[in-house]
Amino acid sequence: MRCRKCGKPAVINMRHHKLALCKEHFLEWIVEQTERFIRKYRMFTHDDKVLVAVSGGKDSLGLWDVLWRLGYQADGLYIDLGIDGGFGYSNQSKELTVAFAEERGLKLHIVDVAASYGATIPEMARLTHRGKGKPCSVCGLVKRHEMNRIARDFGYSVLATGHNLDDEAAVLFGNTLTWATGYLVRQGPVLEAAPGLARKVKPFFRFYERETAAYALLRGIKYIYDECPFSVGAKSIYYKKLLNRLEADRPGAKLQFYLGFLRAKEEGLFAQRAEEVVETLHTCPVCGQPTSAPGKCAFCRLVERVEEAKRRRELSDASP
Amino acid sequence: MPAKLILRDKTYEVPHGITIKQALKKLDISAEEVIPTREGELVTEDTRLKDGDVIRLVDVISGG
Numbered sequence: 001m002r003c004r005k006c007g008k009p010a011v012i013n014m015r016h017h018k019l020a021l022c023k024e025h026f027l028e029w030i031v032e033q034t035e036r037f038i039r040k041y042r043m044f045t046h047d048d049k050v051l052v053a054v055s056g057g058k059d060s061l062g063l064w065d066v067l068w069r070l071g072y073q074a075d076g077l078y079i080d081l082g083i084d085g086g087f088g089y090s091n092q093s094k095e096l097t098v099a100f101a102e103e104r105g106l107k108l109h110i111v112d113v114a115a116s117y118g119a120t121i122p123e124m125a126r127l128t129h130r131g132k133g134k135p136c137s138v139c140g141l142v143k144r145h146e147m148n149r150i151a152r153d154f155g156y157s158v159l160a161t162g163h164n165l166d167d168e169a170a171v172l173f174g175n176t177l178t179w180a181t182g183y184l185v186r187q188g189p190v191l192e193a194a195p196g197l198a199r200k201v202k203p204f205f206r207f208y209e210r211e212t213a214a215y216a217l218l219r220g221i222k223y224i225y226d227e228c229p230f231s232v233g234a235k236s237i238y239y240k241k242l243l244n245r246l247e248a249d250r251p252g253a254k255l256q257f258y259l260g261f262l263r264a265k266e267e268g269l270f271a272q273r274a275e276e277v278v279e280t281l282h283t284c285p286v287c288g289q290p291t292s293a294p295g296k297c298a299f300c301r302l303v304e305r306v307e308e309a310k311r312r313r314e315l316s317d318a319s320p
Numbered sequence: 321m322p323a324k325l326i327l328r329d330k331t332y333e334v335p336h337g338i339t340i341k342q343a344l345k346k347l348d349i350s351a352e353e354v355i356p357t358r359e360g361e362l363v364t365e366d367t368r369l370k371d372g373d374v375i376r377l378v379d380v381i382s383g384g
Contacts, residue, residue: 001364011362213380236383244352
């Protein structure tokens with residue numbers, strides 16, 4: 001197979017675009033397309049201070065690399081979750097992220113969850129009995145809170161994440177299966193800022209996961225290849241695999257599914273629900289971040305429960 | 321000599337002469353979920369496997 005632009009041997013064939021490209025033209029294409037999506041969806045401009053949430057994985061490091069190449073003011077945020085999984089998952093991903101930032105001279109914020117809140121993510125889940133043996137819901141809650149906190153505290157106008165099309169299509173698929181309108185309303189490549197809530201964007205949302213992985217490999221970005229040990233059996237992976245079976249028979253099905261959803265939303269699907277969601281937001285009296293119910297937000301309640309559980313444990317350890 | 325396809329810690333042997341796409345189908349591995357590489361270079365699925373070829377498949381799915 002040959003590159004459509006220069007005729008050299010292709011390194012990737014994107015069947016959904018009927019486009020095969022060589023290394024040089026694929027790398028160029030990813031950067032150009034990212035810039036196009038940023039403009040088309042009015043994500044941010046060169047005047048914005050962008051905070052990129054980086055996990056050490058292919059998508060987030062790839063995104064940070066592209067934004068850096070495009071000359072955006074993009075700093076990174078790494079959240080050390082304290083996940084080990086028998087191979088030092090968090091340590092490895094942190095090392096890779098730090099090395100990536102140093103090689104490019106980029107600014108990286110690091111939040112150490114255990115140092116800040118007294119427990120790692122798996123410990124938090126255990127102490128609070130959340131998640132039925134899996135810390136994924138605690139992890140999501142803490143990451144969302146901390147990303148928003150750092151963005152606000154350091155004056156970033158926008159928070160960028162490395163979500164790709166497969167991530168987005170899998171979430172959409174899951175939410176559609178259950179008609180979770182409250183979640184469907186909030187899904188999209190741009191989530192506007194709300195009081196206490198940073199603007200969120202996903203510049204890679206139109207790239208297939210194969211494309212973001214190919215970009216990282218071809219660019220020589222060292223990313224964490226091993227999956228989070230808690231992702232085994234995750235629903236999102238199951239949905240991705242189902243969608244890929246569809247994609248194999250109908251190239252472009254995933255992209256069509258997601259873009260069709262965005263069009264339907266633009267045409268007013270869920271419009272009424274969106275108004276209801278905005279109206280019901282409250283402010284957490286402790287951290288000031290928005291929450292769906294009056295009183296403390298889920299994050300502050302979690303931290304409180306972690307502290308209580310640790311106190312109880314210390315007392316029982318100290319008793320004869 | 322057969323060609324080898326390696327995905328994470330598993331090694332599969334397939335006859336040479338077929339394409340990577342055909343080999344993936346034979347092994348029931350989704351072409352949407354891997355990137356084939358040969359000697360560190362990315363190759364497309366229409367690449368025909370040669371005698372003794374070693375193709376490393378990079379798993380692209382992540383999530384959780």
